[in-house]
Amino acid sequence: MKIARIETFHVPPRWLFVRIEAEDGSFGWGEASLEGHSEAVDGAFEAIRDRFIGADPRRIEDIWQVAYRGGFYRGGPVLMSALAGLDQALWDWKGRHFGLPAWEMLGGKVRDRVRAYAWIGGDRPHDIGAAARVRRDQGFSAIKMNATGEIDYLVAPDLDDVVERVKAAQAEGMDVGLDFHGRIxxxxxxxxxxxxxxxxxxxxxxxxxxxxxxxxxxxxxLVSTPIAVGERLYSRWDFKPFLASGAIDIIQPDLSHAGGLSESRRIAAMAESYDVAVAPHCPLGPLALAACLQLAGCTPNVVIQEMSLGIHYNAGGHDLLNFCTNPEVLTPRDGYLAIPDGPGLGVEIDEAAVRAAAKDGHRWRNPVWRHADGSFAEW
Known part of the structure; x- marks a missing residue:
């Protein structure tokens, strides 16, 4: 059995899907989305094609090791996102080949469902009470929102407003995670x-x-509030000093940035040895979320899962479930997401819809913010 094709698709609103196909026509899907840098990740697939077309797709670990180490230069968001998409697609292919979900091949279930949270508030949060009610009515019991807009080193007149926004969401019965977004x-x-x-x-x-x-x-x-970090860390070696320092309580590897399902499972196991929880970062597409659910299915220290249903980034009619033919597997129930039982990643992708959408593609870029004095502000 050999890999015959590796394809990439720029899918709106800001995703990069990966499809591998074996010589017998069997296939697997993955997601290599790196928000704002899809073109760079797509370019990294040129080396991946040269290296792995003709390889045995069953040898996931060997492919991962060669992809990570074999190019001499390693790590970083671009190369690790490309490897993540390839790795997800290999697990999806292998699961389809053997008729098993990825979690079954990674040791079996430790849970049947995982708590989920949704976003409210956008980049500059407002109308928090009303937005929280919408999520509550959808069945969620937890939300995440950005803490602030742009904020300077020394002057922040609206810190009390942040507290009031959190209280407004909590007044609607919601548990709240607050994303400082590295802006502060x-x-x-x-x-x-x-x-x-x-x-x-x-x-x-x-x-x-x-x-x-x-x-x-x-x-x-200084504080007892749990500290979460990890969406901008890309391998177990990136996470290692943070785990060893004792500075963090929750890690948030992104399965489309941090080397895919294989590497994120290893990162989670490292975290478990430090009594650190896992809450995978996932404001992305359906394949990234499906991979996260495979991780949650077999990983004891996963505690909650981010999902992008209705997130402010999903503009132009392209929401989380649009490219799925079995959207029910990624639909929350009573604030939880079930662990999919289907083969591979457990989600079925509408290939024709993906190919059609990719004809127009996307050129998503994050905004650039500035302070009142004209200097750059973290987004």
Whole structure:
């Protein structure tokens, strides 16, 4: 058995799907979405095709090791996202080949469903109470929202407003995770985290950019609120110093950035040895979410799952379930997502719809923000 084709598709609103096909016509799907950099990831697939067309798709671990180590330069968001999409597609193909879900091949179920949360509020959160009610009426009991818009090093007149927005969501019966989005520098992050501490948040996410690990450790020593980090970490080696430092309580590997299902399973196992929970990052498409559910199915320290249903990024009529022919497997029930029982990743993709949408593709870019003085602001 050999891989005959590796295809990529730029799918609106901002996704990059991967399809592998074996010489007998059998196939598997994955997602290599790297928001704002799809073209770069797509370019990385040129080397992947040269290396792995003709390889045995059953040898997932060997392919992963060669893809990671064999190009001499390794790691980083572009190469690891490409490897993630390939890895997901290989697990999907292998599951279809043997008639098994990926979680079955990775050791079997540890749970039947996983709690899910949805986004509210957009980039500059507002009307939080009404947005939280919508999610509550959809059956969710947990939400995530951005903490602030752009914020300077030293002047933040609206910190009390952040507290009031959280209280508005909690008043609708919601548990709240608050995403600082790496927008907030250490002086303001310390103040805001202290203000929020009495509110009992699920977590504060990227309260400081992960490129500043010493500041994260300082913050962890200031507040008891769980600290979550990981969407901008791409391998077990990236996560290793954060786990060893004791600065974080929840890791958030993105299965379309951090080397796919194979590497994220290893990262989760590392985290378990430090008593750190896993809440995979996933504001992406259906294949990324399906891969996350496979991880949740076989990984004991997964605690909650992000999903992009109705997220503010999904504009232009392209929402999470649009390219699925079995959308029920990714539809939340009573605030939970069931672990799919179908083969591979457990989701069926409408290939014709993907090919049609990819003809127009997308050129998604995140906004560039500036402070009042004209200087660059973190988004």
């Amino acid at each position: 520098h250490r002086p303001m992050a310390k103040q805001l985290a202290k203000l929020l501490e009495p509110l009992g948040l699920l977590f504060i996410e990227e309260p400081i950019l992960s490129e500043n690990p010493e500041a994260l450790l300082q913050l962890a020593n």
